[in-house]
Amino acid sequence: MARRWGFSRALLALVTVAVVLTAGAVAVFAEKATVVHWQHFHEGRAKALQELIKLFEQENPDITVKADFPPYEQYTDKLLSALATGTGPDVFQVPMEMAEQLLYSRFLTPVPASVMTTDQIEAAYLDWTVQRFKRDGVYWGLPTDVQHLVLYISDQLAREAGLDPTKPPATWQELLEQARKATKRDAQGNIVQAGLDTRYRWADYTSLLYSFMDGPVVSPESRRANYDSPDGIAAWKFAEQLIRGPQAVDSPRFLTGQRKFEQSKAVYYINHPVARSVIGTMAPNLKYTVAPVPTLPGKPVRAPGHHWAYVVSAGTKNAEAAWKWVKFLASDKAVRKWMEVAGDLPSLKALASDPSLFATPNERVIMASIPLVRPVETVGFASDQIRNDLWDAIALTETPVEQLVKQYIERENAVIRQILR
């Protein structure tokens, strides 16, 4: 009996040693999962993402994240070509304008319930930052790059022009008048200091459209854009006052394609809060005030909101690791890092109303604008290019605005019909 017991114990010890050795070998030789991550290059966000990768890899030693940052203007074509040829990344960001196209494509996988359920997503995130990526009751991406538009004022240049940056223009008319006052020209009439930096045309016409138009700017039901309505035309005609004629407050010819505001060559500038990270890097000594975008007399302030989403490729071989990474990127810890390093806005409800995250006066203005966000309704990434061209046509030609709007809205409607057919 004693002998049998001794044999059993020896067998047990042998099996235990074998199991431990096998487990050790598996741990040693098991390959780490690699998640390839793409997002377009942005100075502030690239820095934030590198920090987040370090944090994530510390928490998940079995996963490696390899990030790539294609330039903004080549991002979508590189991404889609790579996805179509099966060489795409595991995780990538996509703009909200492309939601409809992507949700009906074969490129994405839905957020697994093991990562986050539909109810959990809806409870955690601001509605407008997730609603475009919901289809058939499930979500296909989690928000990133959450932004709305605000007005930047160069304190020094404003004071030099006799303006008070602590009293920002509340209406578009006030902005126009103050920008005209701050615009400087040489003897030939060429602008040498812009009243309003209009290089980011999207921000300017989007602010105008969502201020002037109470109804939808794009109607998915009728599959058309509506900015040829009287309100829409009024918005574009206001844009005309900013960029056309001898009283224009900026010109495409003035510092073409350059960062006028950061160079202290422009007094006002409409952009996202994330622009703070670029200004801080390029012009650390520039003192500026952040204000809400102007509105029309008697109308509430509307801050046009825009976001991108992190999604996982249907072709990924590491879906579990990929979704783990996406969940991390949209988590409380990461969103705080996005806010701190890149200057992004929170996508999480819990953080949007946390005053400790908005300490400075400029940040408090940004926080106060969050409830005023009106998400943009654009369908298709190509629509932005069409509206940019409309803006250019207003600035560079003398064709009546109504005629130009009619011409370009037809192009945008063709894009919308193509996508929503």
Add this chain to the structure above:
Amino acid sequence: MSEARPQGTARPVQRRAAGAKARAAAGRAARLYVGYRTRQTAWALIFLLPALILFGLIVVYPFGWAAWISLNDWGFFRSPAFIGPGNYARLLDDPLFWKSLKITFTWTLGVVPAILLISLPLALILNAGWVKLKGLFRAIYFAPVVTNIVAAAFVWRWLFDPGVGVINWILGSLGLGKPGWLADPAWALQAVMVVGVWKQIGQAMVLFLAGLQTIPAHYMEAARIDGAGRWQLFRHITLPLLNPTVLFVVVILAINAFRVFTIPYVMSTGGLQMRTPGGPLDSTRVFVLHIYDVGFKQFELGYASANAFVLMALIIAVTLIQIRLIQRPFEY
């Protein structure tokens, strides 16, 4: 005891059998015999096979596939649907197709003659015996050819800045007007074409130099003895004998002109400034940029392929016309 037979003779039956065997063997040999030319062709094919396979994989297959795509309504986000020549019919009603075609012809008709008019005299000068430091000058003119075109286009973009660019500073110093260049649809194409000319002068010049050095010197000497002047030498000897080089250069430049992409793309875009490739207002939208925009910005792959086939047809047509117009019989 066997019947005695004279040596060298056989019985008739045996002889017939041997003859039949020999004929059969000869027939088999004739059937197996492969002519010299056939064997040569077979070996050539065997040696060519790797190249043919590669050509099939990277040229013929993609070509056929692109042709098929051009007959489909095919985008990145949806499955293809066969529409026959629908994409080609759509071209006729697309104003951007016509505009990009017009811009490409303007580019070709501007850039190709300009390069010829600059590079040929340069080659003649650098081929002349009296010029010093020929190597240095050849290197200077050839430098743009080997310069990275993206980097060069960025630099040219700065040079053409309407406000702080060197070009407008020089024009202003001379009391001339300051165009808006890349910010002005009336001037943007001209600015971009200048870079197209700058980039290719060196290449054409080197080809002309090579051509000039193949002209036998005794032709010139004989003509000089007969009293021919410099213009006559050029008109009646150099130019006719340079005809094959001229044809080659013109054809290559025209093909390059139809395929131009990088210079207008880089000079018309501006990263986060959101400038539209081919802008402002499509004034620099050359044909390849149009194809790129349709395919990779609007995601219409079928339609983009149809555009690409039209471009191919145009290049073939223009090349054939050039060969027909310029080619002259010659002999040294």
